[in-house]
Amino acid sequence: MSAISRRKALIIGASRGLGLVLANELVRRGWQVIATTRQGGGELQANADAWHGRLAVEFLEMTSPEQLDALRERLEGNDCRLDLLFVNAAIDRGDLPIHEVSTDMFTEVMTTNALSPLRALETLRGLVAPGGTVAVMSSDQGSISRNTEPGYELYKASKAALNQLMRSYATRHADDGHTKLLIDPGHNQTQLGGPGAPLIPQESIPNVVDVIEAQTGAPGLQFLDRHGESVPW
Known part of the structure; x- marks a missing residue:
């Protein structure tokens, strides 16, 4: 077995959309993948x-610290060592101006899109x-300097918070x-991105994996798009 075929990844949030395609693309490239x-x-x-065993499924509600701890304990018990830990999670509750967003909605989106991904990293790192x-x-929706068009204020704020955290x-x-990466995969046809998005995950995710593999060993934190170009903060 080659060194490449032994690489192991944990993908948090892979039941559908970008995460599902990411898990499959990594397996196709010889990775051993655990997907939640x-x-x-x-x-x-x-x-x-x-x-046939190259893709394993784990159950996880990412917003639950207790379930994150339990996942870590299960993987530690199997002497799991990861070459890639990738967190993919986001929700969108519609295109509302911020003054129409309820406190509960704000809390839900910020918890899922910003707080929980960092909890996952801290628990599993x-x-x-x-x-x-x-x-x-x-997402480039989290880029403050690119926020020049109206719409989706809460989602944009949650991604900007994610980037800051x-x-x-x-x-x-x-x-x-x-190596630490924030990845903007582009606007894809997913449940979140909608059917009218210009990209499909089967086209954009292979580019994302190219970027991940090319950046292995790079120091510091980078915010990159699917072509490996820097996204302005």
Whole structure:
């Protein structure tokens, strides 16, 4: 078995859309992949069955610290060492101006899109091998300098918060030897992106994986698009 075929990844949030395509693309490239979902069955489990052990499914509600701890304990019990920890999670509750957003909606979106991904990284980072990569699916919607058109104020704010928290994470763990990435995959046809988006995950995700593999070992934190170009903060 080659060194490449032994690479191992954990994808948080892979039941559908970008996360599902990402898990499958990594397996196609010889990675051993663990992918999480909140519920059993579905396309992820069907793909896991088809890959004959190269794609394993774990159950996780990412917003639950207790479930994150339990996942870490299960993986530690299996002596799991990761080359890639990738967190893919986002929700959108519609295109409302911020003064029409309820406190509950604000809390839900910020918890899912910003707080929980960083909790996941902090809980699971100890599983990442020296020289490994921690990455989060972000969006150019979180770029403050590119926020020049109206709409989706809460979603944009949550992604900007995610980026800022990832910057703090990278500062706090500057000497851990991990590559740290925020990835903008572009506007894709997913449940979140809608059917009218210009991209499909089957086209954009291979580019994302190219970027991940090319950046292995790179120092510091980078905010990159699917072509490996820097996204302005």
